Every structure is written in structure tokens, then in C-alpha cells.
Amino acid sequence: MSEIFFDGLSSSYLWIKALHVISVIFWMAGMYYLPRLFVYHRESAVGSDISENYKKMEELLLRRIINPAMGAAFLFGGLLLLTPGVIDWADGWIHVKLFLVLIMSGYHGFLARWRKAFARDERPFTSRTLRIMNEIPPVLTIFIVIMVIVRPF
Secondary structure (H helix, E strand, C coil): CHHHHHHHHHHCHHHHHHHHHHHHHHHHHHHHHHHHHHHHHHCCCCCCHHHHHHHHHHHHHHHHHHHHHHHHHHHHHHHHHHCCCCCCCCCHHHHHHHHHHHHHHHHHHHHHHHHHHHHCCCCCCCHHHHHHHCCHHHHHHHHHHHHHHCCCC
16 A cells, blocks of 8 residues: 555655646745735734734735645655655755744744734834844745755755
């Protein structure tokens, strides 16, 4: 049974890889945009129409795009990890990449928590802090892509 599974992974490798990349693109699009929405939300008046619109936008972005995309990225990434011959676990790059993905996932959790705070009309950070925090996903993405493409070690 397991031989059939692993053979299926090998024969579907390019499709799984494509679906993983597509999922990551959607996940990162949301991860780049949600903190920017928080900046604008932070600068709007509590209880205003625009603040209420930001609440809806943030919730929909997280629930309909970011969360499902992350789940799909993990599913297809996990299948890639299981595909015979794709990963040499003796290489250091895969460990660094997975560690950075873990950090990105933790940041995702922080964004979800902050969304709930904004939904309660709490403003947990200054606009400046949120602008700085907005740079975390792109920086992590740069290093993750370097690990996967260049495989420096």
C-alpha cells in the first residue's frame, strides 16, 4: 500500500509542486496585505464606517484566503517532503527553510490574534510598529526562496 502511495507522489511530483507554489503565492499575498490593512485600520477612528469596513476586510482576508492557502501550502509541501528523492535530509538548507516556515506560521498566528483585537476595537500597536512588522513576511520570503532555489548548504 505505501509503495503505491509513494509511487503516486513521484508520478504527481510536478503537479504537487505547482499546487504548493500556487498556495504559497496566495498565502504570502495575504500575509503581505493584512498587516498593511492593520496600519490603515489603526489610523481610522474607532467606530467609524471605515473602521467597520476594515474589520470585515481583515476577517474575510484571513478566513477565506490566508488560512486556506496556508493549509494548502502545508499539505502540498508535506507531500513534497514525502516524495522519494526530492529531499536529502543531510542538506542544511531544508532545515533552515522549515525553521523559517515555522517562524512565518507563528507570525500568521500573531496576525490572527491582532485581527481579533482590532475586531474588539483594540489598537495593540502604533502605526509605526505595524509598518515595521509589515516587513517581516517579505524578509522571511526572501530567505525561504534563497534556501529552496540556491540551496547554499
